[in-house]
Amino acid sequence: MTIASTDNWLQVAAAAQATLSPEIVEALARARADEHPDSHLISILHLVQGRFGFLSADRLDAVAQLLGMPTAAVTGVATFYHFFRLLPLGKYRISVCLGTACYVKGASEIADRLRQELGVDFGETSGDGLFTLEGARCLGTCGLAPVVMVGDEVHAKMTPDQIPAMLESYRRKP
Ligand code: FES
Incomplete structure (x- = not known):
């Protein structure tokens, strides 16, 4: 049947x-x-x-x-397939660049700090629904490495200790 x-x-x-x-x-x-x-x-x-x-x-x-x-x-x-998403996107997509230029300047430590602060892994959305964390190959701004993009805003020469304040600035946005 x-x-x-x-x-x-x-x-x-x-x-x-x-x-x-x-x-x-x-x-x-x-x-x-x-x-x-x-x-x-x-x-x-x-x-x-x-x-x-x-x-x-x-x-x-x-x-x-x-x-x-x-x-x-x-x-x-x-x-x-990793390109399919089973959960809704957060209000902000955070793309942490893992390309070579960013990697040699500490991108993996930045990624670790983002995971820790948000309590999520790549492809996941934070519990408050605000942030979806993604990895990127190269964001085309290697001279600003290491780079994190939040939505369409570029955050240049990031350090792990800048991550909490960066996240907080988006949490405070109306
Ligand atoms: S490798 Fe990160 S912007 Fe190019």
Whole structure:
């Protein structure tokens, strides 16, 4: 028995469609018509993340329902690839540069201090929902190394001891 043949399929499909956007529902319908719907899963997940910012459990379930795949399989793909985000972004994205120029000037100590102050690892958002910590390869401002970006603001020649005050300045922003 396929998912589409269950008695409540129309309700299940309607609920799944309401969780997503019309263009994603259309993309899922096209994928479902393909011989291998699962081959479209990653591109569909990119669409969902692009539209909603992250992959919530209810949207992963909706994708699974409309693609005719087990939710566990969809969730497995979403958790396997680091570029998929399962939690919402914080108000501020903190990118700590781990490129060569920054690394030789102490970027790993800065990263450690950020992890410690925020209580998160890379890819995670602080408990207050304010900060999402990310690593970056090179932010293109090597002359200012080591560099941390918060949103679109560059913080140059950072030291670990400057991290608490930097975070506090964003906490105080209206
Ligand atoms: S290596 Fe950090 S800005 Fe280039």
